[in-house]
Amino acid sequence: MDNGKSIFDFIDGKQLLRTTSLDGSMSGIIITNYQHPDNPIIYCNKAFEELTGYSYEEVIGKNCRFLQRDDRAQSSCYKLRAALEKGEECHVELVNYRKDGSLFWNELYIAPVQDGEGRITHYIGIQNDISERKLKGLSLKFKKLQDSELEQLKQDFITTASHELKTPLTSLKASLQLLNRLMDNDLTDTKQQLLLNKANTNLNKLASLIEDLLSVSRQESARLLHVYSFFNLNELIEKTIIEFELSARMSINIDGDKHVQVMADQDRIQQVLVNLLNNAIKYAPGSKGVLINLRDQGKEVQVSVQDSGSGIPPQNLPLIFNRYHRGEHHDLQVSGLGLGLFVAKEIVESHGGVMGVDSEVGKGSTFWFTLPVEVTLDNR
8 A cells, every 4th residue: 555554544544545555456345344334435546437437426425236226135145244244255246227327237245354352343355347358248148058958949840750650651661561562473564563662762761861860869868768679680681681682672681690699779770771772782783792791609690791892981980970961972962861871870789889990992881780698787
């Protein structure tokens, strides 16, 4: 302080001056007289005047609650009053109002000043405008709330739309299967058979897309539940490839251990197989065929789907199982949502298995996954 005097000297001697040291502070500073009724303000610095819009003369003699106007039901106000009654220091954030009526968030720190006998004589208050920080925090909170609501609306729409679409698809699939049987009895019209095969192919793609959307929705809502049963994995593979052989112009062969039994969700594992077969046919249209290999490895079984297509560039391999990632091929226009492999990996991992890919450009790709033979409580 000026002339080497302390705040106490200025207060006790009633010589409180607007000193350079206090007025030079970037924070608003007030001093109140705790021994007078209603704890009136006896000093404020220039930063306080700039913060509130009130002049020094307008502030002196008032209790600092005048900055709250009629907004005195804030929890911070109760905390502040309780600290003053107990003679304690306090740190709060509260809404205050400037002279022009504009609102600002005030970060206020108050501390008691004691005399030589330990009695509280004054309080010092240090104030900072934190409106910008508060507004940013509120904006972020509001954005998170909006994002959460939009995400819920999206999930509700996907789930509802997917379920509604599955009913007519099931009916359409049954009709096409019946037509297939009728065509098998009369193979004179090759054009009709080709059109029917094409219809089957597109129907399988649509059904796969809908199932992928449903699976992503369940996975994001932590509802990717399974219904476990004990079944022969080779028989499930044979059942799955029948429809592909009807529509795809390539052979699909099975090799390996044909008596492997697993405990898993049969429908979900079939969904994985459909995704891998769709992927092999889509990205390897020039391949002579697809080979599915089944291996019993003791505590787990491994299923691999191998094609002899163009392969995957090394830089794309780390991204291949990412959501919405669509593989690129220089001479193919590939459709789809980029969800198939992502969903397949989620299903396998939720069973306690692992999924991966081995690929070499010009030689083809092998997608593989493992399933534990024994199901534990962790992966159920």
